[in-house]
Amino acid sequence: MKMSGDKLMKNLKYQVLIITFLLVFNCKNVQGNKTEEGKVLFNIIYKYEIIPSEKMDEIKFVSLVPVDYKDRQKIRKIKYTLKPSNFISDDTGKYAEFILKNIDKKTEVVIECQVEIYKYDLNTARLLNAGRKSKALENPGEYLKNDEYIQSNDNAIISIAGQFNAGTRIELVKQIFDYVLSNMEYKLLDKKRLGALYGLNNKIGNCTVYSDLFVALCRAKGIPSRTVTGYSAVLGTDNGGHGWSEVYFDDLGWVPFDLTESDTDGTNSINFNNLEDRYFYLVFKKNNEFYEKYYKDLNYWQDGKVKYNFESGIYKML
DSSP states (O other): OOOOHHHHHHHHTTSOOEEEEEOOOSTTTEEEEEOTTSOEEEEEEEEEEEEOSSOEEEEEEEEEEOOOBTTTEEEEEEEESSOOSEEEEOSSOEEEEEEEEEEOSOEEEEEEEEEEEOOOSHHHHHHHTTTOOOOOOSOGGGGTOOOSSOOTTSHHHHHHHTTOOOSSHHHHHHHHHHHHHHHOEEOOOOSSOOOHHHHHHHSEEOHHHHHHHHHHHHHHTTOOEEEEEEEEOOBTSBOOEEEEEEEEETTTEEEEEOHHHHHHOTTOOSSSSOOOSOEEEEESOSOOHHHHHHHTTOSSOOSEEEEEETTTTEEEEO
């Protein structure tokens, strides 16, 4: 049956109508491995369990899926137990849309991906882009604007940014990078996104707070930048969600920086110039309308229950 929005929401008060969202972090599901050829392969399984309280004529939902990213990652295989009805791509990433019809019992939708990951950092960007003609970003305003979490227009952010006065863009970014590392301490916080000002005021934060503060300061200096999210694929271990930053340089393109790992990695193998071959990209920008609508509350990929509003097609973490 199809229900009106009012009837469905009233019905939800008295019945358990959920989609159980499972992305289990274990060796079978989310893990990075190095092959004999030295390639890093990242394997991940998304498992959705749909449990209707009564027969539903139609259920729609979307899932993020990985994409190729030049010199960073290559999709080697991706399998679906249910063929997606549509793919949606924008500047945040790629989404698969699924439509299930006549559902009256528990149904699973599984997405299995294998991604080959390459080492890419400032050193690599300089090597691969040697001799490249400078190319300005086509839509720099998208990566300079103030938003709810990257508060680049805030007076406190602008005041700190005014301290940085190096001559070149890379030197400016290095000054901002060093400032964040000198003034922040890593702390595992709530799953919700807290933003740049939280980091500036409290001097503590998780990976997304580090990145948002770094990006806000870059934007306050007129430097296009963004927070990206995905996984940090530590070889042979279970892996959780991670956030890091990218900055645009006309002569290099987008270059990644991981402030959290640079601040906490005891080996110093991750720093301003160098990253390891372990970054798996999923979301390329987090201040987009589509991302906010579908994934704002799913900043961290963890086991949990997802409530589904069948009228609007929006689901959120409980």
